[in-house]
Amino acid sequence: MLTCDTYHTPHSLAEALELWSKAPEGSRIVAGATDILPWARDGRAGDVHVPELIDVTRISELDGYTVQNGRVRLGAGTVYQDFLTEQTLMRYLPCMPYCSIWFADDQIRAQASLTGNLVNASPAADGTPAVVALNGEIELARLDGEDIVRRLIPVVDFIRGPGQTQLTKDEIATAVVLDTAQGYGGSFQKVGLRRSLVISVACAAGLVKADHDGRLFEDVRLAVGGVGPRPIRLLEVEQSLKGERISHDLIEQVAQAATDTVGSRSRQEYRREVIVNFVRAAIEDALTNQPNVNISFEDAREEHYA
C-alpha cells in the first residue's frame, strides 16, 4: 500500500522542478503511476510511505511531440498507447507500435509513459531496446536559479544498471529524442510467461531498411533487453549485415554470432537460445513489415503458413 502526505499536481515544469527541489527525502515523481502502485505491495516493497508525490502528467509543456532534422522529440507525457494511435509516430518510429502492442494492455498503455519506463531502468523494460535501436536520448531538466537547464544523454548510457540511471537529484526527465526511421520496417520480439500483461524475460527490437529491390540490407538496427543489467545494441550484427545480399543463411549466421553478447547472470543458456531466435525473428519480421518493398531472399524457401 502506497501512502503519502501530499499529492502535488503542478501545471508547469518550473513549478514541478521547484517542488521537486524542495521535496523531502524519499518523495517521488509520478507519471502514469502504473509501476509505483504495484511496487508498494506485499512481496515487493510492501507498505511504503513517501512524503510527497509529484505528478507530472498535468504539465502541458511535457505533452505532444515534434519532428525536426531527422529526430522526433517525444514529450515525457507520451504514453505507450500513442504509438498505436498516432499515425505520424507509427510512421516515423516503426518499431514502437510493435513494442507497444506487447507492453501491458490497452488500459495500462493509456497511462504508462515511455519516459517513466526508461527512468525506472528495469533491465526487462520493453521500451529500452526499442529506444536504443532508434539512437534514443533522454532529456533531463533541472532548475538553475530561475532558469531551466536541460541536458541530453544517450539512453544506452543513461541506464547504468537495474534501477540505476544518470538522473541526478533535482532533475526531472522531460523528453525522449529519437531518430526518425520512416521507410524502415520495425519489429519487436518478447518472451514472457503469457501473451497479455506480462513483464519480459527478454525482449528485442529491430529496424531494417532494404533497398528498392528488396535484395540488399541498407541499414539494420538491433537492440536487446532483459539479457543483462543494461540494454545492449548489437552493433557487430548490424555492421555485418549492411550492404549484404539478403538471405536466410546470412541472417542465421549473424543470429548465431550474436549470442556472445549475452551478459545475463541468470538462466544464461536459455537466454542465449532466445537471442538466436530473437535476432533472426527481429530481422525477418522487420523485413516483412517494411512498407512498399517486396523482399527477395537469395535463398528463398517455401514457408508454411496454415
Place this chain on the structure above:
Amino acid sequence: MPKLTITANVNGRKISRETQPFSRLLDFLREDLNLTGAKEGCGAGECGTCSVFVDGTLVKSCLMPAAKAQGTRIETIEGLAKPGSLTVLQKAFHKTGASQCGYCIPGMVMAATSALRENPNADIEEIKERLGGNICRCTGYTKIFEAVEMTKAILAGDSPESVLEEDKVGDSYIGANVRRLDAPSKVSGRLKYAADIKMYDMLQMQVLRSPFAHATIRSIDTHEAEAMDGVACVITADDVPGNDGFGVFVHDQPIMARGKVRHVGEAVAAVAAEDVLTARRALSKIKVEYEALPGLYDPSEAMKPDAPIIHDYAPDNLIKHIPIRKGDIEKGFAEADIILEDDFSTQQVEHAYLEPEAGIAYVDPDDVVVVISPSQNITHHRHMLAEIIAKPINKVRFIMSPVGGGFGGKEDMIYQGMLALGAMKTHRPVQLNFTREESLIASAKRHPARIHYKMGLKLDGRLTAISFDMLSDGGAYGMSSEGVMRKAAILSCGPYKVDNVNIDTRAVYTNNTPSGAFRTFGGMQAQFATESMMDMAAETLGMDPFAIRRINMMTIGATTHTQQTLETASLDRVLAAAETASRWEKGAPTVRGSERRDLCGPDTRQSCTLGARIKTNHNNPRFCAQVA
C-alpha cells in the same frame, strides 16, 4: 493529514468529495462514492476487475491515483445504462451466458464496451487483444467473445436485436440455451459480493502472517498495537473460547496459529481497526518471538523415521492412505507380455478465482454470531465454528455471499473464524478483505502429486495389471486431503477394465502451503499419469491410441475397481467424438512431425501473435504470398 478534494463528473453527475491524498481511483469510487461495480481482484493492474472510463479512456482504477481524476469525466459500470435497463452489450453477455461467477464481468463489460467504442469494426483477433488486460477464470472467454461479436453485429445493423431474446425451450431443457437468472445483476455491477457490502460502524481487519514455515511461537506481544488510536481489538489463538480446530475431514487447523506455525503465511494474529491503514500499521507493532524448527518440504521425506513431525497426533506425518486391491497383482503382471513403468509428477496450482477471500461478521441483537462470506461449505463451517466459539448451533449463522469463483478453493474456513472472534470481542461488524497476495499465500492449492506407475499389457493391447502409487503433498493442514486421496484412488486407473489392480494414494503433512479441494479433486493428477501411460503403451505396441483405449474401455455391465457395476457407459461415444474433432490420422503415435495432416487445422490454436490492429494498417504481403 491533508485531505484531497476531488471534483469530477461521475456517471453524468457532478460530485465533489474528500479523500486521502494517496487514495487510488478504485478506493475513491468504492469507498467514498459507494460505486462497488469496479472490484479489486488484484490491486496490481493484472486482472481488470477495476476497469473504468476516465475522459473516455479505459483505465485500471487500481493503478490510478485518485488525484489524477481531478476535473475528469468518469464512467463506471453503474453508468453504462440507465437504472433498470441494460446496454446491448450487457444484454448480449446475458444471452450468451458470458457471466458465471460474475466477478470479472463489470470489468469485462467495460473492456468490451471500450473495444467496440475504439473500433466498431474490430475483428475477433483485435477484440481478443483489446480484452487482453482482463482475466476471467470461469468461462474460458469463448462466451464473452461471442457476446462481443453479437453486440458488434447488432450495432452494425448486421443482426436484429431479437437475437438477444431468450431462445425458446422445446420439450427438454437439455441442450437448450437458458439464460442465467442472476446475469442482469452481474453485468450491471449491481450484485454485492462480500467485499462490496458495508455495514454501519464496521471495522476493518488485517492479519499478521507467519514468515516462517515451521517455528514455535515463544510469545506474542500485542500491547503496543492494542494501544494505538483507531484499533478496536487484537486477536490471537488465546481468544478462542471453545475447541479450536477445523478442517473438511480432520479438524487439525486452529483459527490462528496455536503454539507454532506450520507454513509461511499462516495467520498468527489479527487486528480490527477503524480503517485498513490503521489495521496494517498496527500489525507492524505486534511483536512475535519465533523459534525456527526444522522444516519439511519434500513429501517423500515426510514418512522417513527421523522426519520433523508437523502435527503431534500424526507422528508419521500421514494425513490419509487410501488402498484399493482387486484381483491378483502378481498374477496380472505374470500374464503380461510387456510391462511399462514410469514416474509422473504434477505441481501445486492456485485456483486464482477473481474474488479474493472476503467476509463480514457481526453479533446480532439476539447474540447470534453471523458470518457473511463466499464460503463453498457454509453448513459445515457453521457446525465447526459453533464448536470453536463454544456456542450452541442456533447461535451461529452463516450467510453465503455471491461466490466470485471458488473452484474448491473456498471450501476451507481459513478466515471466517477470525472474523467471528473480532465481532465477538468488539460487538461491532468486522470486515476482512484479502489482498491477492494474501489469497495466494494463505489459501489451499491443488495437491502436487508424484505417481509411480506400472502397467502390464498383452501384445494385443489388453491391460492385465496396473499398480498405481501416488504420494501427494498435503501441506501443513489436512483440509480436503482425505477426500482428494479417495477420489484420486477411485479414478486412478481411468475408465479401463483391469482385472488386477493395486492402488495406493497417500497424502502427507509438510510445511508447504496446505493443499485442498480443486476441480476434479485429485482426478486430474491421476488421469495425467494414466492417459500418458496409455499413449506410451500404444507407442510401444505400435497401436493407434484410440484403438488401445477402445480395447480396454469399460462398457455397460463392467465392474469398476471399487466394485461398482456400470449401468451406463459413454467412453465409446467420447472417443468417437474426439477422434472426429481432432481429424486424427490413424496409426501409432510415433512422431511424424510435418508429415501429419491432422495438425494445424482451421480450428487449431494458432501460435501467439499480437498486433492485429497494426497489421490492418499495412498492405505488405507476407513472405508466403510471394512464394505461392
